[in-house]
Amino acid sequence: MRIGKVINSIWATRKDDSLIGTKLMIVQLLDRPNDELGRIIVCADIIGAGIGEKVLVSEGSSARNMDSFNSSPIDSVIVGIIDEEKDKSDEVPKNA
Amino acid sequence: MRIGKVINSIWATRKDDSLIGTKLMIVQLLDRPNDELGRIIVCADIIGAGIGEKVLVSEGSSARNMDSFNSSPIDSVIVGIIDEEKDKSDEVPKNA
């Protein structure tokens, strides 16, 4: 999976019937070293991610392994919303 | 999925039989940060996208999840035509 940030929603009135009712979000991937910006992709979302949230994105055939997308041409989905990315920074705990 | 712009159609007289009758469009991906141009791919289209339109593209095995392509060697399809990409710009609403 990749980490990304939701930057907007996107709409397509003319689309494949299997996508009707699917919420689509534009996600900026954050998968590059040295904080470079990654690619911009469009993900289906049934978790309810909001703009600005950091999310976990799954791609490829794995994306269709969520029940809602078994038979749709979806190749990327938001599978979770990241709580807190405890990474290598020397941050001071907020509850200290 | 990726956002792309249709830049032309493409023709192949000699091709795999399963592709006969499939409309193929050249699409410039718009998936890079900082408005860099992305890769140029060829997508099957049954939505009816026109040159210059911004489209939603699905790749990989997901592309074959549209009924028309179940048994063809297609690895990218246009799954929708983007209405309006409401992004992070400070645009003035057109209906204001």
Added chain:
Amino acid sequence: MRIGKVINSIWATRKDDSLIGTKLMIVQLLDRPNDELGRIIVCADIIGAGIGEKVLVSEGSSARNMDSFNSSPIDSVIVGIIDEEKDKSDEVPKNA
């Protein structure tokens, strides 16, 4: 799919049995903006592409959707030979 140019054939005497009899061609992908050269891949070919021809390449599991490759470890195939890529150039039609 991607557009590529066949640059050579390639031979492997020691190989997986399922590849015996499969014609393999080296293809230079032409999928980068600004005419940069793309990656060099090896594609199976049953269409009969010749060196120097521009071809349409399908990758991943879609490549195995051609009957000949259902049960072989092929991940890229030539699915068509491009007639003429009517692109954004200001070319004069050859039949004018």
Added chain:
Amino acid sequence: MRIGKVINSIWATRKDDSLIGTKLMIVQLLDRPNDELGRIIVCADIIGAGIGEKVLVSEGSSARNMDSFNSSPIDSVIVGIIDEEKDKSDEVPKNA
């Protein structure tokens, strides 16, 4: 597969139900020539990899070929922990 280094764990409270109980680790890929850093991905882990360990990562539909992930939208997993990467360096054997 790719070689990567585990740099942290990651948590998502709101997530697809199929991911409940799955340990997720942030992995820095080490797949670039000249020791450049690769992409940062999130992998499911049932091997028990610790932060700082070098691991073997499998991606795509292959990632779901581990029994635990057959029906989850996982697209990358840690499949092994690397003992020692006997590479092209002119290292002196530690047991010499």
Added chain:
Amino acid sequence: MRIGKVINSIWATRKDDSLIGTKLMIVQLLDRPNDELGRIIVCADIIGAGIGEKVLVSEGSSARNMDSFNSSPIDSVIVGIIDEEKDKSDEVPKNA
């Protein structure tokens, strides 16, 4: 498929059970234009490739289409050893 060069073997004592007995090789991909070095991946090998040999690598679900890997989380395999890559160079035949 991609062309690569075997640069070493790799060992993982702690690994998914399905990988027990699988020979794993580190391969430097040679898929970049202008002789730039490509990515470094880890491939399963049942062909018997040696260090320094140029090989043909298949990735993704296609990699699992070799009988030995149907049910393992392998996403790249060596499918052949390249005899001689008759490319665009102006080489003098060795047997001339």
